Amino acid sequence: MFGINYLKEHFTHDQRYILVAILSLFIPFYMCATVITLLFIRLVLKGEIKDLYRSIPYSRFIILFCIIIFMTSLLYKNYLGMCCSVLFYVFLSFILYYRKHITANLFNFIINCIIVLSVFAALYGLIEYMAILNKFDINQFEIIIFNSPKNRINSVFFNANYYAMMIEFFVCITFYQILKTRAWETNMRRFVYYFAVIALNLFLLILTACRTAWPALAVAILIMLIFDKHYRTCAVIFSLFLLVVIYFIFNPTKFPRVDNIISYFFTRTDIWEVALMNIKTHPLFGEGPLTYLHVFKSYGGHPTQHAHSLYIDPFLSFGIVGVASIAPFVLSQLRRTYILFKTKTDRTLVALILGFIAANLVHGALDYTVFFVQTGILFMLITASFDIYKKEIDEYKKVV
Secondary structure (H helix, E strand, C coil): CCCHHHHHHHCCHHHHHHHHHHHHCCCCHHHHHHHHHHHHHHHHHCCHHHHHHHHCCCCHHHHHHHHHHHHHHHHCCCHHHHHHHHHHHHHHHHHHHHHHHCCHHHHHHHHHHHHHHHHHHHHHHHHHHHHHHHHCCCCCCCCCCCCCHHHCCCCCCCCHHHHHHHHHHHHHHHHHHHHHCCCCCCCHHHHHHHHHHHHHHHHHHHHHCCCCHHHHHHHHHHHHHHHCCCHHHHHHHHHHHHHHHHHHHHCHHHCCCHHHHHHHHHHHHHHHHHHHHHHHHCCCCCCCCCHHHHHHHHHCCCCCCCCCCCCCHHHHHHHHHHHHHHHHHHHHHHHHHHHHHHCCCCHHHHHHHHHHHHHHHHHCCCCCCCCCHHHHHHHHHHHCHHHHHHHHHHHHHHHC
16 A cells, blocks of 8 residues: 555655655654755746646735745844745645645545554654663653653654644544544454554653643544534543543642643743733734744743744734734635535544644644644644545535
């Protein structure tokens, strides 16, 4: 299934390039960014970029958005922000390329690749964890939750919180395959495989020591079950989630990294306070991507890359004008997902897309982990997969 001959027989030249980009998500982020940038350069040289922006509705707002944030970064000498602005254009152009060439067959293959590669990422994470234990002269396997970021596993995803979000996505993708697979009796091996992958990834999620990922993942799974109309299963999982919450309420010392939870929260509020102060001084355009990293010293703030909030950082970095400039493109994608839901074309795919969005919205309350190469690209890829049914969506829009 993963052989070169199979790929040549079942996928076009463009689709194979997309598969290369998918594989690059499982190597260090700078290599991943390089692979996708090279793919972008190829598209520019072949003159395909213009066609993408002409054929996909509202895509030109991407150009407007990237110009605004690049010029803003230049104005405030935010050189990292300038680099991010260019990468935004590269990555979002790749998403358009993906939308043009995605098919049901390619999407199913991508999903299976991600599931398999998540296992390799987990195995690498386990090796990394054993090295951490050996550093503390612990020569046997024990589950120890470390507070220090350098002692929390990240696999190939730079830090533990990014890996935690990737695990959220891996679990949602594998759960999507479970929902797509019917007839337990005839597909028992497949179900066992999927549940084993989920169990392995959840175990690695424990080792990342990321607390925010658990409620985000729980909400994502519940959303997927609701929109795929598995109401009884949803009720059971929701009940189990409540029992876990009640357990931690009465046993707070069992909660991961409970000893630093207060200081963790106050660190977040300090970051948000600095971010809000800077938003007040630059409400329209911000100061470009990574504004927090650019300004925190001026306010004596906590040193970190971003504002650790999906609801604050976009306005801090891009301002009201920047956010408004990309909004039509984002809303157009949401509308296409809504059409897919309304026409009942593929409710399980809609469930997966909404599960990803829900996970991001919940996790984003306390962190901004989607603002990274691998997490951001995977999020955008899955949530743009509605164009598997581009013909059906476009036909519906013509009728309406």
